[in-house]
Amino acid sequence: MSKTRPGNQKGKNQPKPGTVSRGKPSSKPTSRNQPAAAPLPELAKPLFNLSFHVKAWILMAVGGLLYLNSLGNQFALDDGIVIIHNQYVQDGFKGIWKILTRDAYDSWYQYMHAGQMLAGGRYRPLSIVVFAIENQLFGQSWFIKHLGNVLFYMLCIYSVFYFLRNHLLKRVSFGEDCAFIATLIFAIHPIHTEVIDNVKSLDEILSLTLIMSTFIFSLKYFETDNKKHLAAGLISFFLALLAKEYAVTLAVLLPVLFYVAGNKKASGAFYASIPYFGVLFIYLLVRKAAVGLSASAPGGEILNNPYLVATHSQQLATEWYVLGKYAFMLFFPYPLSSDYSYNVIPYHSFSDLSVILSILLYIALSVWGVRLVIRRNVLALPVLFYLGNIAMVSNFVLFIGASMGERLIFHSSLGFAVIVAYYLLYFTSKISLETKRVVFAILFVPIIGLSAAEVITRNPQWKSDQTLFLTDLHTVPNSIMVNGNAGARYVDMADRSRDSVQRIKYLDSARYCLIKSIILHKKSAYVTSYLNLGICYTRLLMPDSAAYCFQTVLDNFPHYPGVDACYANLVGAYSAIAHRYAAKQDFRSAISTLIRGTRLIPNNADIWDNLGGAYFTARMYDSARYAWGVTLKLNPRHPDALKGMNALEQLSKTPH
Secondary structure, eight states, rough: OOOTTOOOHHHOOOOOTTTTOOOOOOSSSSSSOOOOOOOOOOOOOOOOOOOOOHHHHHHHHHHHHTGGGTTTTTOOHHIIIIITOHHHTTGGGGHHHHHTTTTTHHHHHHHTTTTTSSSOOOOOHHHHHHHHHHHHOOSSHHHHHHHHHHHHHHHHHHHHHHHHIIITTTTTOOOOOOOOHHHHHHHHHHGHHHHHSSSGGGGHHHOOOOOOHHHHHHHHHHOOOHHHHHHHHHHHHHHHHHHOOGGHEEEEEEEHHHHHHHOOOOOHHHHHHHHHHHHHHHHHHHHHHHHHHOOOOOSOOOTTTTTTTHHHHHHHHHHHHHHHHHHHHOOOOOOOOOOOOOOTOOOOOTTTTHHHHHHHHHHHHHHHHHHHHHBBBBBBHHHHHHHHHHHHHHSSSSOSSOOOOGGGGGGHHHHHHHHHHHHHTTTTTSSSHHHHHHHHHHHHHHHHHHHHHHHHHHHTTTSSSHHHHHHHHHHHHTTHHHHHHHHHHHHHHHHHHHOOHHHHHHHHHHHHHHHHHHHHHHHSHHHHHHHHHHHHHHHTTHHHHHHHHHHHHHHHOOTTHHHHHHHHHHHHHHHHHHHHHHHTOHHHHHEEEEHHHHHHHHTTTHHHHHHHHHHHHHHHHHHHHHHHHHHHHTTTTTHHHHHHHHHHHHHHSOOO
């Protein structure tokens, strides 16, 4: 039989590949709730004559091997907020109830002595429960948590392939190949590195896996009429909602799936979705009890509200630009970055060609998606899956507190992969099998090689905050967040360095990055950078500048953790400077330095004690007595001040 192009077959009774044909009912329906099976088009011989399980293992192995060198990584980026500084995770099993009944960042807000600082209202407890279980069983193990992400990613790959091959594409003439190639594109896509390498992003992996599970079991129920499959589908849906809010899109996608791939009429697709609507209602009740239903309003911090200083027109245009950038990065995922916050993506206007093209692209996709639904074409689901999930992170539906993020395209990338795979096979459908194998080998060998090179290179860059931010400093040099974090890491490197010359170089680099982040911030004060800049100035023995930075932090964030300890560290800086002056017999400058210190930190006993010592060395005994008296008021048992007072008593008894 000669091959025909998809969507172009002729003949009255011949269905189009990609379109589910109702066909003529048989005399024996497969179940009381399902219409008779439609006649299937003749399936094309697959490119590779391998069983489902062999192909599944190949795909999972490819995905797992790409991230094998991530297993030695530590924690980076948001891992600190979600795992390290999350007391509920540290509590293991005991913390699970609090995880299930609170905002994802609740423990962090308490640590910072602040209310909700990030816009959005995050209720996604499932991945955090997994972290708590891992902590209970294995402790704070970097290896276990990264291994968990890789294994869950492999499970996600399996669920994607199973759904595409055994359900969505099974009636398409080249469905076997389309499922394999689409899953392969998904598995190797470099834009997924943030999701797998950043442990915190397990929520993305669990969410997509459970959405696939919901699709699989809901369709299995139609095929078997087995209530266990219905129950499994409903449970999967609820867990998907607990993983991340993306699953609310299934309120639209499930009826589409049932209509397109479930062989249901429009009314039947709606009625079949009612149990899932019930699960969504229960989830909303649970969410309302935990964090409320409405997302918090955009905050006044520009890093959590990237459009804070944009006009309304600039915000809308930039949001459209970001949607276009997402689509572009699915085709050309380079370079990759951990940050796309304010100043990384400049504000755009509706006169920009990139914005206009993005609007036209998404209008075309939306119209196409509706037409595909009307035609009952299986491509309707991947198109709407792409659009629905990207809408969730577009800032049009909900404000998410960020302009863009590689992890945010994880779900939509699956829709992209299916569409690309479908049309690769569509345009090669007329060539012979042997020629097609050569064409796909020529096409995919370099794609797999380039993807593997980028992924394997990117993984070690996610090893820690130090490797991540010092790398991305070159990729996004105008990022406030990256400059601020890179500066903090340079301070850490200086503290670990035993080479005095290299130490100063690190501190100079830290100062440059931190000042740049503060200048770029523009709005109010970037308190984290001010705090780290103050620490940097302390290390450089510039305590007056350090004190200014610490005071700026307190002016903007009165209860910021750690500032008191930073002020206490200034004692050492003032004392070191005074010691240098004293070594040159310049006691006046030494005393002046310590007096400035007492004015900045008047309640620190150690700096008053050092001032007393300076006065004593300069033979200003009355002033020394006063300084040590203040010391003992602050700390009655201060040993050095007691010794100083005793020395003064001995002097008073010594005849002159």
